Amino acid sequence: MTAQDAQRIRGLEALEERLAEDLSFLELPPKEWVPATEYEGVEVFDAVIIGAGMCGLVATASLKMLGIHNVVCLDRSPEGQEGPWVTFARMETLRSPKQLPGPALGLPALTFRAWYVSQFGAQAWDALGKIPKSQWMDYLIWYRRVLQLPVRNLVTVTGMTPVTQDLIALDVSDAGSGRQERLYARHVVLATGRDGLGGGYVPEFVERVPPKFWAHSADDIDFSALKGKRVAVVGAGASAMDNAATALEAGAGQVDMIIRRKELPRINKFTGIASQGVVQGFAGLSDAWKWKFLDYVLGAQTPPPRDSTLRVSRHENSRFFLGTAVTGLRESGDHIVVETSGGDFDYDFAIFATGFRVDLDRRPELKHFAPHIQFWSDVFTPEKGAENGELSTSPYLGPDFEFLEKVPGSCPSLRLVHCFNYPASLSHGKLSGDIPAVSDGGRRLARGIARDLFVADRETHFANLVAFETPELLGDEWTDSAASIPAILKGAAE
Numbered sequence: 001m002t003a004q005d006a007q008r009i010r011g012l013e014a015l016e017e018r019l020a021e022d023l024s025f026l027e028l029p030p031k032e033w034v035p036a037t038e039y040e041g042v043e044v045f046d047a048v049i050i051g052a053g054m055c056g057l058v059a060t061a062s063l064k065m066l067g068i069h070n071v072v073c074l075d076r077s078p079e080g081q082e083g084p085w086v087t088f089a090r091m092e093t094l095r096s097p098k099q100l101p102g103p104a105l106g107l108p109a110l111t112f113r114a115w116y117v118s119q120f121g122a123q124a125w126d127a128l129g130k131i132p133k134s135q136w137m138d139y140l141i142w143y144r145r146v147l148q149l150p151v152r153n154l155v156t157v158t159g160m161t162p163v164t165q166d167l168i169a170l171d172v173s174d175a176g177s178g179r180q181e182r183l184y185a186r187h188v189v190l191a192t193g194r195d196g197l198g199g200g201y202v203p204e205f206v207e208r209v210p211p212k213f214w215a216h217s218a219d220d221i222d223f224s225a226l227k228g229k230r231v232a233v234v235g236a237g238a239s240a241m242d243n244a245a246t247a248l249e250a251g252a253g254q255v256d257m258i259i260r261r262k263e264l265p266r267i268n269k270f271t272g273i274a275s276q277g278v279v280q281g282f283a284g285l286s287d288a289w290k291w292k293f294l295d296y297v298l299g300a301q302t303p304p305p306r307d308s309t310l311r312v313s314r315h316e317n318s319r320f321f322l323g324t325a326v327t328g329l330r331e332s333g334d335h336i337v338v339e340t341s342g343g344d345f346d347y348d349f350a351i352f353a354t355g356f357r358v359d360l361d362r363r364p365e366l367k368h369f370a371p372h373i374q375f376w377s378d379v380f381t382p383e384k385g386a387e388n389g390e391l392s393t394s395p396y397l398g399p400d401f402e403f404l405e406k407v408p409g410s411c412p413s414l415r416l417v418h419c420f421n422y423p424a425s426l427s428h429g430k431l432s433g434d435i436p437a438v439s440d441g442g443r444r445l446a447r448g449i450a451r452d453l454f455v456a457d458r459e460t461h462f463a464n465l466v467a468f469e470t471p472e473l474l475g476d477e478w479t480d481s482a483a484s485i486p487a488i489l490k491g492a493a494e
Helices: 003-025 054-064 112-120 122-127 133-146 238-249 276-284 287-300 306-313 412-416 422-428 438-456 458-467 482-493
Strands: 037-039 042-045 047-050 071-075 151-153 155-164 167-174 179-185 188-190 198-200 214-216 230-234 254-258 318-321 326-332 335-340 343-347 349-352 356-358 417-419
Touching: 003 112, 003 133, 047 054, 047 179, 054 071, 054 133, 054 151, 054 438, 071 155, 112 122, 112 133, 155 412, 167 412, 230 238, 230 335, 230 343, 238 254, 238 306, 238 349, 254 343, 276 422, 287 422, 306 318, 335 349, 412 417, 417 438, 438 458
Parallel strands: 042 179, 047 071, 047 188, 071 151, 188 417, 214 349, 230 254, 230 349, 254 318
Antiparallel strands: 037 042, 155 167, 167 179, 198 356, 326 335, 335 343
16 A cells, blocks of 8 residues: 555545534434334335435435435446446536535535545645546545445336335345345335436437447447447537547547538537526425526537537547438348438447436336326416427426326326436436436425325324323423412411
């Protein structure tokens, strides 16, 4: 171990001591207060969180900070590979400013900044531009460890079934042990990320071409196999730039960005109005105003980061085809032909950075609930000219991120399933997918679950109230002078 490594370890240990003291001063986490329950002799979790990426960890920590300890967080990935950061996120750094508190839940010692400064010093922090994505993953690993969050890795949820109107069964597959299990939960939180209610979207004509010729930008792509190849990247967002740059850096012979728009978007609109007003107030807007805000933002589109774009354009073998719409894709011998509004182009491989779509048929864990979920298209009709397919397929959520029934009474247990992922944005704002306000989202979610658990167990809590008999006074704190009243009055009269 080098002296520098030893210093980093000592710095982190000091930070952890500071965090422990802060938590102690705040009496956090509070004692457990939810009564233990069983179903057919099996322990019932108060909450099961599906996904141990950033949102899953924040949801789990937020529940713990409210004294809800009987929870478990499940993730299908190996430990240290949860979320996109070291898998399909191919950017070099995060896009969010480094100073954002992110998942810190209001605790200064839990911020990335505190974690970074404790190891590398204040001068290194000042010199840091944006956060390297691998370092952000290291921070989340520390976050999970220092808060002692109950995460099980290599566990996939294969199905969820309503048992009663107050209980859900989850069938899970544990790749580590090879066992199939059934868990029971009073609440389920879907912290399943950008594609949490569906998956990556590509045009239908793409799916008719053998998959050896193409991939979605979130797929596991062997970029080394693209060395010397002609590659098309369809799209102009951040993931398009990141995938194109990764292909170029892996030695691709030619990478063409095929972009429908005549100009790249340049202004990130939502960043411009970022404030606690938006964070706290968005959920209070009328449906029409929520739609108006997000429809405008989606229409303007989010520009790719400047650094990501320069990462592509600095390569001489990169080209940008603006104002060029992809209209088809076909196989031609050992290569593919990308059909565009500007003509046909030959490539060896194509990457489609064409976003994600809500598609519940692709989520087997929601099979029993999917027919009952209410979407915005079920309850809201936008003004003419403001139609938006992505928004219309957003789930119409309740105040605690819970799914609502399309037909009241058809699936009472649906309210126990909470959508704490990107598709929740139209109902709650950007609280469950991005770094800036994820703590606010986690606390809103946890407060709702805590309220529901207390109300559900009200009889037990009332019985505990009645049975509570720890005295505050012991009876020796005063002297009863009532027996002396006659003598006192007589003396006063004389």
